[in-house]
Amino acid sequence: xxxxxxxxxxxxxxxxxxxxxxxxxxxxxxxxxxxxxxxxxxxxxxxxxxxxxxxxxxxxxxxxxxxxxxxxxxxxxxxxxxxxxxxxxxxxxxxxxxxxxxxxxxxxxxxxxxxxxxxxxxxxxxxxxxxxxxxxxxxxxxxxxxxxxxxxxxxxxxxxxxxxxxxxxxxxxxxxxxxxxxxxxxxxxxxxxxxxxxxxxxxxxxxxxxxxxxxxxxxxxxxxxxxxxxxxxxxxxxxxxxxxxxxxxxxxxxxxxxxxxxxxxxxxxxxxxxxxxxxxxxxxxxxxxxxxxxxxxxxxxxxxxxxxxxxxxxxxxxxxxxxxxxxxxxxxxxxxxxxxxxxxxxxxxxxxxxxxxxxxxxxxxxxxxxxxxxxxxxxxxxxxxxxxxxxxxxxxxxxxxxxxxxxxxxxxxxxxxxxxxxxxxxxxxxxxxxxxxxxxxxxxxxxxxxxxxxxxxxxxx
Amino acid sequence: xxxxxxxxxxxxxxxxxxxxxxxxxxxxxxxxxxxxxxxxxxxxxxxxxxxxxxxxxxxxxxxxxxxxxxxxxxxxxxxxxxxxxxxxxxxxxxxxxxxxxxxxxxxxxxxxxxxxxxxxxxxxxxxxxxxxxxxxxxxxxxxxxxxxxxxxxxxxxxxxxxxxxxxxxxxxxxxxxxxxxxxxxxxxxxxxxxxxxxxxxxxxxxxxxxxxxxxxxxxxxxxxxxxxxxxxxxxxxxxxxxxxxxxxxxxxxxxxxxxxxxxxxxxxxxxxxxxxxxxxxxxxxxxxxxxxxxxxxxxxxxxxxxxxxxxxxxxxxxxxxxxxxxxxxxxxxxxxxxxxxxxxxxxxxxxxxxxxxxxxxxxxxxxxxxxxxxxxxx
Numbered sequence: 001x002x003x004x005x006x007x008x009x010x011x012x013x014x015x016x017x018x019x020x021x022x023x024x025x026x027x028x029x030x031x032x033x034x035x036x037x038x039x040x041x042x043x044x045x046x047x048x049x050x051x052x053x054x055x056x057x058x059x060x061x062x063x064x065x066x067x068x069x070x071x072x073x074x075x076x077x078x079x080x081x082x083x084x085x086x087x088x089x090x091x092x093x094x095x096x097x098x099x100x101x102x103x104x105x106x107x108x109x110x111x112x113x114x115x116x117x118x119x120x121x122x123x124x125x126x127x128x129x130x131x132x133x134x135x136x137x138x139x140x141x142x143x144x145x146x147x148x149x150x151x152x153x154x155x156x157x158x159x160x161x162x163x164x165x166x167x168x169x170x171x172x173x174x175x176x177x178x179x180x181x182x183x184x185x186x187x188x189x190x191x192x193x194x195x196x197x198x199x200x201x202x203x204x205x206x207x208x209x210x211x212x213x214x215x216x217x218x219x220x221x222x223x224x225x226x227x228x229x230x231x232x233x234x235x236x237x238x239x240x241x242x243x244x245x246x247x248x249x250x251x252x253x254x255x256x257x258x259x260x261x262x263x264x265x266x267x268x269x270x271x272x273x274x275x276x277x278x279x280x281x282x283x284x285x286x287x288x289x290x291x292x293x294x295x296x297x298x299x300x301x302x303x304x305x306x307x308x309x310x311x312x313x314x315x316x317x318x319x320x321x322x323x324x325x326x327x328x329x330x331x332x333x334x335x336x337x338x339x340x341x342x343x344x345x346x347x348x349x350x351x352x353x354x355x356x357x358x359x360x361x362x363x364x365x366x367x368x369x370x371x372x373x374x375x376x377x378x379x380x381x382x383x384x385x386x387x388x389x390x391x392x393x394x395x396x397x398x399x400x401x402x403x404x405x406x407x408x409x410x411x412x413x414x415x416x417x418x419x420x421x422x423x424x425x426x427x428x429x430x431x432x433x434x435x436x437x438x439x440x441x442x443x444x445x446x447x448x449x450x451x452x453x454x455x456x457x458x459x460x461x
Numbered sequence: 462x463x464x465x466x467x468x469x470x471x472x473x474x475x476x477x478x479x480x481x482x483x484x485x486x487x488x489x490x491x492x493x494x495x496x497x498x499x500x501x502x503x504x505x506x507x508x509x510x511x512x513x514x515x516x517x518x519x520x521x522x523x524x525x526x527x528x529x530x531x532x533x534x535x536x537x538x539x540x541x542x543x544x545x546x547x548x549x550x551x552x553x554x555x556x557x558x559x560x561x562x563x564x565x566x567x568x569x570x571x572x573x574x575x576x577x578x579x580x581x582x583x584x585x586x587x588x589x590x591x592x593x594x595x596x597x598x599x600x601x602x603x604x605x606x607x608x609x610x611x612x613x614x615x616x617x618x619x620x621x622x623x624x625x626x627x628x629x630x631x632x633x634x635x636x637x638x639x640x641x642x643x644x645x646x647x648x649x650x651x652x653x654x655x656x657x658x659x660x661x662x663x664x665x666x667x668x669x670x671x672x673x674x675x676x677x678x679x680x681x682x683x684x685x686x687x688x689x690x691x692x693x694x695x696x697x698x699x700x701x702x703x704x705x706x707x708x709x710x711x712x713x714x715x716x717x718x719x720x721x722x723x724x725x726x727x728x729x730x731x732x733x734x735x736x737x738x739x740x741x742x743x744x745x746x747x748x749x750x751x752x753x754x755x756x757x758x759x760x761x762x763x764x765x766x767x768x769x770x771x772x773x774x775x776x777x778x779x780x781x782x783x784x785x786x787x788x789x790x791x792x793x794x795x796x797x798x799x800x801x802x803x804x805x806x807x808x809x810x811x812x813x814x815x816x817x818x819x820x821x822x823x824x825x826x827x828x829x830x831x832x833x834x835x836x837x838x839x
Binding site: 205209220 | 485684685686688690706707708709
């Protein structure tokens with residue numbers, strides 16, 4: 001079920017209404033059912049993976065929790081959980097990639113192409129369940145006794161398919177506590193859903209035709225057209241993913257659950273390190289807590305820190321997709337982060353405004369450069385795009401105007417903090433009918449008339 | 462971020478379950494009745510205002526059946542008839558074309574073929590043989606059979622960019638013949654109306670709905686949510702006749718389109734010559750080609766991507782066949798210049814192809830002037 005569809009808006013209305021209409025003891029069961037219905041709308045059979053992941057992690061976490069420290073069963077249970085979740089990812093997401101890469105290098109195909117459908121949200125819910133078992137293993141939380149808690153943690157529909165990746169100790173207690181209908185939270189939730197829909201429908205999707213046409217016909221496009229499309233993609237991916245996140249956070253808020261923020265004005269960053277702390281925060285903190293720190297973090301000397309950064313970012317790149325361009329994207333980010341750390345500019349802000357502007361300009365274009373690797377169909381195409389932009393190759397022209405205008409809107413909205421103003425206005429005013437009607441009038445005809453039928457970019461991960 | 466502010470006036474936080482819900486609904490109805498009534502009043506007021514000030518919004522924007530609410534009656538030959546009128550047997554002038562000739566959105570008596578006698582010198586009888594969505598092959602099909610009875614003296618073919626595009630798009634594909642089109646339209650008209658149909662017709666028939674629909678479509682084009690991009694696997698777009706540039710379209714597609722149109726026109730010309738009929742070719746421009754005003758390009762056609770001067774190209778083809786040719790572009794520009802800007806678009810609102818009644822009248826007048834000036838068919 002797409003967040004930018006009429007059916008989701010109806011679904012959300014029904015779920016929120018029934019949720020508060022039901023007796024307290026039934027609510028968790030109802031939310032679980034609603035979450036599975038949400039997933040079943042896409043596919044029923046593949047929801048069995050959700051069940052399997054829930055069952056494995058419930059049992060593993062309980063085993064860890066009940067075993068005394070030092071008991072071999074603790075480690076064994078942890079490894080079962082990690083092997084199962086990473087195995088799922090490996091099978092559905094990476095098996096064909098590894099097979100074709102090995103075949104390309106050695107000339108021998110280790111196994112035939114499986115052509116499996118990538119289950120929706122698998123990258124997100126496997127990371128989420130792994131964090132649960134690891135947290136139990138590390139003693140940060142106790143295993144949940146009730147399997148419904150684990151099942152809801154894995155499948156809670158607002159953040160099931162594209163995050164934010166939430167920790168169990170953040171989500172589950174809130175589901176237990178979310179007893180009362182709180183009009184303030186409800187209004188804030190509506191505000192965020194409308195805000196997210198505006199981002200997705202009016203801004204992200206309006207960039208999609210430019211990006212699709214340019215990246216679909218790279219050889220025919222001029223360098224300027226490809227640059228324009230890259231700016232367009234920078235706007236599209238931000239509005240698309242942060243729009244999705246706003247709808248997710250808003251939907252959860254309407255059910256009384258506060259999800260952590262996933263974006264913090266990333267395009268205002270003055271370094272790539274800062275960007276990575278502001279972009280897809282739930283993933284970057286996951287990678288930091290469960291991978292970078294597990295590898296030793298920055299505590300084992302400079303050289304090891306750089307290696308850890310490279311490993312973390314490369315795996316972060318591969319998390320997004322199985323392809324050499326994703327790997328190159330991760331390596332590029334890891335290299336820049338290492339370089340910034342080496343030069344000591346990761347946390348340093350220039351004193352003068354002009355230098356800050358320069359810092360921002362360079363950082364923004366490094367981000368855009370990385371988006372070429374992110375959006376290109378493969379590494380070869382990414383190289384072609386970079387080459388054509390670098391030599392300003394002649395070809396089919398596109399205007400820079402529209403993408404730059406949208407990016408300017410983005411920067412202004414972020415600088416003025418309009419999202420906070422919008423949400424605060426809704427929270428403060430019980431008579432929100434007028435604002436809600438106004439926003440709905442703006443956005444609903446677009447959704448209803450099928451203008452926004454472009455899937456969220458992060459759904460493919 | 463979402464903590465409850467102090468002194469919140471909301472009391473419903475203290476309640477839960479079905480009681481809270483029913484109380485909330487009741488309170489909403491109690492406190493917001495004025496708002497609901499106000500909204501209804503605004504909707505009705507807007508509808509009334511539009512009907513009073515811009516009646517064309519209610520009458521002329523084409524609806525689901527694309528007739529603007531006007532009845533569509535066909536003769537057995539597929540000609541569009543005035544309600545209650547039999548077609549002239551045989552007509553001296555036959556208007557050929559696509560939906561712009563058929564009169565999408567206007568009444569039969571307002572279409573240019575049936576307006577033509579009013580402006581022609583001397584007696585004449587005309588018939589409207591326009592076919593909605595027709596390409597030249599389809600439009601010409603059945604004419605030979607029809608002309609075995611006394612043929613018309615003159616055939617006026619009004620060409621649009623749609624017609625040229627369709628001619629290539631449908632090449633090699635079976636098309637609907639005139640009898641099937643007539644039968645389908647009669648069947649649709651005879652279909653009993655359910656309550657849902659009537660409700661839908663009422664909503665879609667309101668001026669407010671049509672304005673909202675048109676505005677949203679226009680906004681979608683403005684934002685880029687809708688584009689004019691043609692499907693490379695199935696290219697069909699009225700812009701292709703204007704040499705629409707798109708990198709992934711088959712090479713030379715626009716050129717082939719024109720060549721095929723030329724072949725079909727050659728067939729029609731041969732057929733006409735065998736029956737001693739004079740063929741006159743007219744070109745109806747798309748509205749966005751008439752000026753640089755935004756009001757003439759509400760679907761935001763990126764004109765920098767158009768590479769073919771369509772009226773000029775058609776003029777060359779007509780000259781090759783020695784056919785009299787009238788490009789209506791200048792006639793439209795001149796007529797619009799006589800009125801204050803934006804008051805006489807001559808096209809249906811939000812539509813860059815189909816003419817309103819005044820537009821049909823202008824075409825009839827221009828064609829009559831062309832025919833009245835010297836003998837065009839010698």
